[in-house]
Amino acid sequence: MKILIIEDEHKTGDYLKQGLSEAGFVVDLVRNGTDGMHTAVTEDYDLVVLDVMLPGMDGWQVLKAIRADGKDLPVLFLTARDRVEERVKGLELGADDYLVKPFAFSELLARVRTLLRRGKSIEPVVLSAADLELDLLRHRVTRARKQIDLTTKEFALLELLLRRQGEVLPRSLIASQVWDMNFDSDTNAIDVAVRRLRAKIDDEFEPKLIRTVRGMGYVLEVPERA
Amino acid sequence: MKILIIEDEHKTGDYLKQGLSEAGFVVDLVRNGTDGMHTAVTEDYDLVVLDVMLPGMDGWQVLKAIRADGKDLPVLFLTARDRVEERVKGLELGADDYLVKPFAFSELLARVRTLLRRGKSIEPVVLSAADLELDLLRHRVTRARKQIDLTTKEFALLELLLRRQGEVLPRSLIASQVWDMNFDSDTNAIDVAVRRLRAKIDDEFEPKLIRTVRGMGYVLEVPERA
DNA sequence: CGGAGGCTGACAGCCGGATTACAAATGCGT
DNA sequence: ACGCATTTGTAATCCGGCTGTCAGCCTCCG
Numbered sequence: 001m002k003i004l005i006i007e008d009e010h011k012t013g014d015y016l017k018q019g020l021s022e023a024g025f026v027v028d029l030v031r032n033g034t035d036g037m038h039t040a041v042t043e044d045y046d047l048v049v050l051d052v053m054l055p056g057m058d059g060w061q062v063l064k065a066i067r068a069d070g071k072d073l074p075v076l077f078l079t080a081r082d083r084v085e086e087r088v089k090g091l092e093l094g095a096d097d098y099l100v101k102p103f104a105f106s107e108l109l110a111r112v113r114t115l116l117r118r119g120k121s122i123e124p125v126v127l128s129a130a131d132l133e134l135d136l137l138r139h140r141v142t143r144a145r146k147q148i149d150l151t152t153k154e155f156a157l158l159e160l161l162l163r164r165q166g167e168v169l170p171r172s173l174i175a176s177q178v179w180d181m182n183f184d185s186d187t188n189a190i191d192v193a194v195r196r197l198r199a200k201i202d203d204e205f206e207p208k209l210i211r212t213v214r215g216m217g218y219v220l221e222v223p224e225r226a
Numbered sequence: 227m228k229i230l231i232i233e234d235e236h237k238t239g240d241y242l243k244q245g246l247s248e249a250g251f252v253v254d255l256v257r258n259g260t261d262g263m264h265t266a267v268t269e270d271y272d273l274v275v276l277d278v279m280l281p282g283m284d285g286w287q288v289l290k291a292i293r294a295d296g297k298d299l300p301v302l303f304l305t306a307r308d309r310v311e312e313r314v315k316g317l318e319l320g321a322d323d324y325l326v327k328p329f330a331f332s333e334l335l336a337r338v339r340t341l342l343r344r345g346k347s348i349e350p351v352v353l354s355a356a357d358l359e360l361d362l363l364r365h366r367v368t369r370a371r372k373q374i375d376l377t378t379k380e381f382a383l384l385e386l387l388l389r390r391q392g393e394v395l396p397r398s399l400i401a402s403q404v405w406d407m408n409f410d411s412d413t414n415a416i417d418v419a420v421r422r423l424r425a426k427i428d429d430e431f432e433p434k435l436i437r438t439v440r441g442m443g444y445v446l447e448v449p450e451r452a
Numbered sequence: 453c454g455g456a457g458g459c460t461g462a463c464a465g466c467c468g469g470a471t472t473a474c475a476a477a478t479g480c481g482t
Numbered sequence: 483a484c485g486c487a488t489t490t491g492t493a494a495t496c497c498g499g500c501t502g503t504c505a506g507c508c509t510c511c512g
Contacts, residue, residue, distance in 0.1 A: 022294070105293070105320045151489055168365045170336070189491055191469065196490090213365045214468065214500085215378035221364065224373075377500055378468095415502055417458065422501090440457065440510070 033057030
């Protein structure tokens with residue numbers, strides 16, 4: 001199995017190459033978009049790992065070029081934490097999966113293997129709870145069939161809550177997943193964000209989906225009928 | 227559940243070992259990187275708690291060695307400074323979670339449990355005794371199928387009693403696990419907390435599950451029918 | 453019968469969360 | 483690059499109810 005890594009950052013690139021080699025793959029690494037694109041279309045790979053942050057020709061162009069070439073070549077792209085639009089864009093351009101930096105190597109490995117086996121995205125496209133739906137691809141949210149505009153943070157927060165539906169998520173976890181920060185106890189940014197999200201998806205609907213667990217965090221769940 | 231602590235600092239190491247032992251885990255403590263690495267790969271642990279600040283072979287090398295060994299062994303690392311790069315480095319090297327020192331012991335315990343649950347799912351999600359159930363993820367308690375609202379302290383206390391079902395738990399142990407404090411003999415906070423818990427889960431139900439052992443502490447158990 | 457240990461109800465301080473207003477930052481179009 | 487609109491973080495305040503303390507009572511056991 002041959003894998004091509006297109007990554008500008010030296011540390012990350014070397015790290016990925018080494019890790020994947022150790023996992024038993026044949027790995028090539030190129031450090032800029034132009035070369036990456038050429039290599040990807042001329043040689044024969046089973047998978048491309050692509051950083052979207054590249055100097056010169058960026059990840060989008062590379063991805064577009066690969067897709068224009070018509071090959072059925074799985075592409076896994078790497079994107080910064082809070083860029084939901086980036087992920088949407090990537091998936092719309094035909095990437096097969098994405099990973100948010102920073103990530104655990106084991107996570108990358110798992111996805112690489114899945115892509116090689118199935119060749120398709122492992123991401124569900126629509127998350128839902130009761131009459132609430134969240135479409136990852138289109139970046140759209142509806143409740144009771146009515147469309148709701150969410151900001152980036154609200155969307156990311158709701159996505160997290162939906163993915164871990166039924167679990168009480170501590171503030172510290174939410175902070176690390178939705179914000180790129182450690183929990184700084186003297187900020188109520190999360191509370192406020194939840195408030196704003198509630199205003200849009202819960203205030204004028206029933207049942208209420210977001211529940212506060214005092215001293216613990218927040219859960220999104222469909223309440224049991226009494 | 228076996229946990230390995232790799233920690234150079236004496237005080238922290240002892241503190242962690244004692245706390246985790248009291249929580250019911252089997253705990254080994256190693257005080258330097260070289261031994262730690264060796265122990266981690268040769269023996270059979272369910273989790274490693276790893277300080278990155280180690281003399282000689284540092285935490286990164288230990289982590290790398292463990293991962294190179296190919297085991298699917300959850301690693302929680304402790305970092306002194308709140309440096310984003312450190313955190314990223316740790317996660318990239320394959321750690322599963324991190325904690326910034328200083329931390330509350332209860333926080334560590336929560337994360338340890340999460341990792342154990344996620345890693346192997348041997349860790350139960352629902353604790354129960356007779357018709358009493360406690361759902362850790364949803365943070366919900368029912369008795370005889372009726373939902374019961376518990377406060378944070380009540381929940382923590384009941385969780386402890388259920389985890390150590392059948393064991394008589396001395397007040398001092400309860401104090402250290404549920405409160406982040408040492409037992410201060412001239413407080414009856416624990417008695418009061420137990421009273422309040424009983425009011426909710428025992429008063430209007432049979433059989434009574436919480437029993438007082440005079441001079442010893444409290445046990446939660448399903449009484450044998452006479 | 454006395455004392456220690458445990459139970460109980462009242463009470464008040466305090467904590468965690470909700471809410472709102474405002475300031476800073478981000479981003480978008482030109 | 484600039485200015486405007488929107489988003490996002492911070493801070494201040496409010497509120498309910500959690501939780502530790504205490505005083506008095508009960509119960510077990512010597």
